[in-house]
Amino acid sequence: MKDFFKVAHLKEVFKYISCFPPVETEEIGLHETLERISAADVIADIDLPDFARSTMDGYAVSASSTFGATEGNPAYLTVKGSVAMGESPDFSIRSGEAAMISTGGMLPVGADSVVMVEHSDAIDDTTIEVYRSVAPGRHVVEAGEDIKKGEVILSCGRKLRPQETGLLAAFGKTAVKVYKKPVIGIISTGNEVIPIEDRPCQGQIRDINTYTLSGLVQKSGGIPLTFGIVRDDYDALFEKCRLAFDKSDMVLISGGSSVGVRDFTIDALSSLPDSSIIVHGISISPGKPTILAKVGNKACWGLPGHVVSAMIVFAAVVQPFIERIGGLASQHKVISRFSALISRNISSTQGRIDYIRIRLIEKDGFLWAEPILGKSGLINTMVKADGLVEIGINTEGLERGTEVEVIPFF
Amino acid sequence: MKDFFKVAHLKEVFKYISCFPPVETEEIGLHETLERISAADVIADIDLPDFARSTMDGYAVSASSTFGATEGNPAYLTVKGSVAMGESPDFSIRSGEAAMISTGGMLPVGADSVVMVEHSDAIDDTTIEVYRSVAPGRHVVEAGEDIKKGEVILSCGRKLRPQETGLLAAFGKTAVKVYKKPVIGIISTGNEVIPIEDRPCQGQIRDINTYTLSGLVQKSGGIPLTFGIVRDDYDALFEKCRLAFDKSDMVLISGGSSVGVRDFTIDALSSLPDSSIIVHGISISPGKPTILAKVGNKACWGLPGHVVSAMIVFAAVVQPFIERIGGLASQHKVISRFSALISRNISSTQGRIDYIRIRLIEKDGFLWAEPILGKSGLINTMVKADGLVEIGINTEGLERGTEVEVIPFF
Numbered sequence: 118m119k120d121f122f123k124v125a126h127l128k129e130v131f132k133y134i135s136c137f138p139p140v141e142t143e144e145i146g147l148h149e150t151l152e153r154i155s156a157a158d159v160i161a162d163i164d165l166p167d168f169a170r171s172t173m174d175g176y177a178v179s180a181s182s183t184f185g186a187t188e189g190n191p192a193y194l195t196v197k198g199s200v201a202m203g204e205s206p207d208f209s210i211r212s213g214e215a216a217m218i219s220t221g222g223m224l225p226v227g228a229d230s231v232v233m234v235e236h237s238d239a240i241d242d243t244t245i246e247v248y249r250s251v252a253p254g255r256h257v258v259e260a261g262e263d264i265k266k267g268e269v270i271l272s273c274g275r276k277l278r279p280q281e282t283g284l285l286a287a288f289g290k291t292a293v294k295v296y297k298k299p300v301i302g303i304i305s306t307g308n309e310v311i312p313i314e315d316r317p318c319q320g321q322i323r324d325i326n327t328y329t330l331s332g333l334v335q336k337s338g339g340i341p342l343t344f345g346i347v348r349d350d351y352d353a354l355f356e357k358c359r360l361a362f363d364k365s366d367m368v369l370i371s372g373g374s375s376v377g378v379r380d381f382t383i384d385a386l387s388s389l390p391d392s393s394i395i396v397h398g399i400s401i402s403p404g405k406p407t408i409l410a411k412v413g414n415k416a417c418w419g420l421p422g423h424v425v426s427a428m429i430v431f432a433a434v435v436q437p438f439i440e441r442i443g444g445l446a447s448q449h450k451v452i453s454r455f456s457a458l459i460s461r462n463i464s465s466t467q468g469r470i471d472y473i474r475i476r477l478i479e480k481d482g483f484l485w486a487e488p489i490l491g492k493s494g495l496i497n498t499m500v501k502a503d504g505l506v507e508i509g510i511n512t513e514g515l516e517r518g519t520e521v522e523v524i525p526f527f
Numbered sequence: 528m529k530d531f532f533k534v535a536h537l538k539e540v541f542k543y544i545s546c547f548p549p550v551e552t553e554e555i556g557l558h559e560t561l562e563r564i565s566a567a568d569v570i571a572d573i574d575l576p577d578f579a580r581s582t583m584d585g586y587a588v589s590a591s592s593t594f595g596a597t598e599g600n601p602a603y604l605t606v607k608g609s610v611a612m613g614e615s616p617d618f619s620i621r622s623g624e625a626a627m628i629s630t631g632g633m634l635p636v637g638a639d640s641v642v643m644v645e646h647s648d649a650i651d652d653t654t655i656e657v658y659r660s661v662a663p664g665r666h667v668v669e670a671g672e673d674i675k676k677g678e679v680i681l682s683c684g685r686k687l688r689p690q691e692t693g694l695l696a697a698f699g700k701t702a703v704k705v706y707k708k709p710v711i712g713i714i715s716t717g718n719e720v721i722p723i724e725d726r727p728c729q730g731q732i733r734d735i736n737t738y739t740l741s742g743l744v745q746k747s748g749g750i751p752l753t754f755g756i757v758r759d760d761y762d763a764l765f766e767k768c769r770l771a772f773d774k775s776d777m778v779l780i781s782g783g784s785s786v787g788v789r790d791f792t793i794d795a796l797s798s799l800p801d802s803s804i805i806v807h808g809i810s811i812s813p814g815k816p817t818i819l820a821k822v823g824n825k826a827c828w829g830l831p832g833h834v835v836s837a838m839i840v841f842a843a844v845v846q847p848f849i850e851r852i853g854g855l856a857s858q859h860k861v862i863s864r865f866s867a868l869i870s871r872n873i874s875s876t877q878g879r880i881d882y883i884r885i886r887l888i889e890k891d892g893f894l895w896a897e898p899i900l901g902k903s904g905l906i907n908t909m910v911k912a913d914g915l916v917e918i919g920i921n922t923e924g925l926e927r928g929t930e931v932e933v934i935p936f937f
Contacts, residue, residue, distance in 0.1 A: 166732055168729050168730060172833070202717060202759065203718040203730050204729075221717060223729060258905065263906060263907050279740075279743045280838065280906060280910050280912075282739065283742075283834060283909075284906050287733050287906060289723050289725075308612035309632070309633075313700075314699065317577070318613075319633060320611075320612075320632070322580075322697070328693050329689045330689075332689025332690075332692050341558075372631075451936075452887045452913065453935065484865070484866070492668055495668065495672065495673045496673060497575075497673050497674055503861060503862065526861075
């Protein structure tokens with residue numbers, strides 16, 4: 118039997134993230150941008166807006182015409198005309214004059230502010246009373262106030278949300294350069310594992326991992342490419358890995374990563390051209406027997422066969438690697454962890470990071486993280502869970518009521 | 528000019544959610560389930576697993592054979608055979624006997640626990656020494672320990688995450704009944720609004736809202752169906768609404784919802800067959816001039832034209848309505864709001880709910896929500912923001928350091 122593997126700390130594993138380059142880029146239309154990663158800076162080529170706009174329905178004025186106006190002593194202004202929406206007014210106004218304007222209308226030359234319609238009364242067709250003074254700039258968006266020409270409106274490596282897409286729309290960018298979605302190959306191993314459409318005989322179980330890992334890959338911005346189940350056989354695994362690396366930007370193999378009679382993953386990976394085993398064993402629990410290999414410039418993960426362990430390793434370490442090759446810049450990662458109070462005492466072992474499945478409960482005005490204990494082969498514990506809590510490498514345990522950081526499952 | 532509208536409290540608006548029935552259902556394959564909403568309970572038709580499995584590499588034994596075993600006084604067991612993965616062992620074991628077994632292997636009759644390979648030594652081909660005693664059930668997943676036959680494995684109205692899909696896979700469910708994705712029609716209005724591929728003349732702006740709203744609809748589980756831009760014209764809006772309701776499960780109209788010269792939304796909606804205006808004005812800021820109408824059994828939202836206001840109204844109230852018609856059960860909504868400390872004093876007005884755009888910052892071991900102030904027409908403020916903070920209807924303002932609830936933008 119082989120030596121038991123030497124484990125690496127999680128921090129060390131993350132140092133290898135820069136070994137793996139991002140995937141290629143492509144241009145996509147603006148309706149397909151959601152959650153894609155931008156692959157270039159985009160610069161504003163005009164001011165936004167490129168004219169001064171009203172933010173209210175009312176009258177465009179020179180603010181000085183309203184100074185001192187009150188209900189008892191209104192200002193009387195001559196209405197010079199009405200601003201048609203979407204057009205440049207063909208008149209200007211002077212002191213003592215006003216122009217009817219709607220929200221979004223362009224201020225005529227000479228106007229610097231807008232009096233709300235509620236603060237005025239029409240006396241006749243050409244005269245209004247104004248009951249309140251306005252300051253210059255009031256109820257107006259100035260030219261360039263949103264974005265100035267030359268500003269970066271989208272930086273490379275950012276995940277596109279609806280508002281980034283809206284900003285691109287504002288500048289008429291009908292297409293945007295993004296990173297391709299990385300294709301992640303998924304292989305399940307084990308003589309006991311059967312396709313889900315088959316009926317298991319005694320001793321057999323259906324292939325859960327292909328489905329959980331496919332979902333996690335999608336949530337991480339990748340495209341899952343499934344390669345089915347490989348029996349515990351060196352040649353079969355070697356050939357499947359060759360095929361998977363040919364078609365994928367990263368490969369996940371679940372099962373067969375421990376040191377045991379069926380441990381063909383290390384052997385098969387080591388035999389691939391230009392390959393090296395970077396990590397064999399990570400000081401996390403569950404998930405210790407994880408493998409990270411480099412094959413050419415692509416990453417291969419050997420994940421535990423137990424579904425809970427495989428999912429936790431994915432959340433802890435695989436996802437950031439997928440995001441990296443998918444082009445997400447680390448400074449643009451959104452803060453998505455939040456705090457809760459642990460609802461019971463939890464023991465843990467020093468020298469490793471423990472991941473505890475938890476359910477979130479709101480009680481007594483606090484958010485509690487209630488541990489869900491159970492073996493790492495039990496998928497029902499992940500179904501009951503709302504997220505994970507990470508117990509640090511130097512922590513021996515947590516007392517009830519301790520504030521912990523939740524890694525939510527969204 | 529018409530009377531200014533009477534505003535409804537947000538809570539009252541939510542009461543109308545039950546007026547709108549869920550969309551129809553469909554069957555989809557297991558690779559397409561991510562974030563879909565289940566439309567039926569699914570019951571376990573077998574135990575999971577349906578045989579006792581080892582969770583370790585080692586020896587299956589009757590626990591009693593190991594009682595009292597220590598390094599100094601090991602138990603000697605006869606190896607009866609080896610469990611082949613994926614097969615039912617064709618032998619049983621008795622007291623004093625053991626069977627080689629790998630992780631995931633089926634326990635032979637007579638075994639109730641597994642000794643880890645690390646706690647044993649092979650003396651010869653048929654004899655092992657065991658250095659530690661094990662309790663019955665140790666390193667074993669019992670039949671039905673994950674899920675028992677007859678249990679609900681998926682309840683109706685739940686959003687499918689990778690783990691729910693994995694559980695369906697474990698039971699061989701190759702297809703699952705889900706709610707269809709609701710189709711949400713999107714109409715932009717305004718004479719000043721032009722398609723994004725056009726070059727704006729003075730006084731014109733490109734159509735941002737169609738793109739931001741499309742993205743938000745996708746994030747809420749809907750399918751956006753865009754109907755372009757309608758000029759401020761009653762007949763045009765009426766016809767476009769008719770078309771949109773014909774093709775959509777809900778319609779969003781941005782712009783034209785305030786009381787002004789261009790206020791055709793109310794008129795057009797009121798003229799549609801079987802329509803009623805349920806809400807005209809909500810006591811939130813920004814977003815007050817929001818309209819909710821019922822047309823047949825479908826909802827129509829009149830949203831403000833300012834992009835920030837429209838996005839905030841969407842987050843505050845439209846999204847829950849889309850989730851409702853998309854089948855999401857309220858008890859299955861995930862807790863996704865979290866706490867942060869507000870980084871500066873914020874004033875607000877009693878009698879309405881204020882939504883403040885915020886950026887999240889980690890500093891001094893705390894998570895801070897830093898307000899981003901700016902007019903509701905400025906999309907850059909949403910691009911800079913990581914989420915919203917809601918200031919309650921009875922709150923006059925917040926002091927720096929107050930704990931607030933963040934509604935994150937993911």
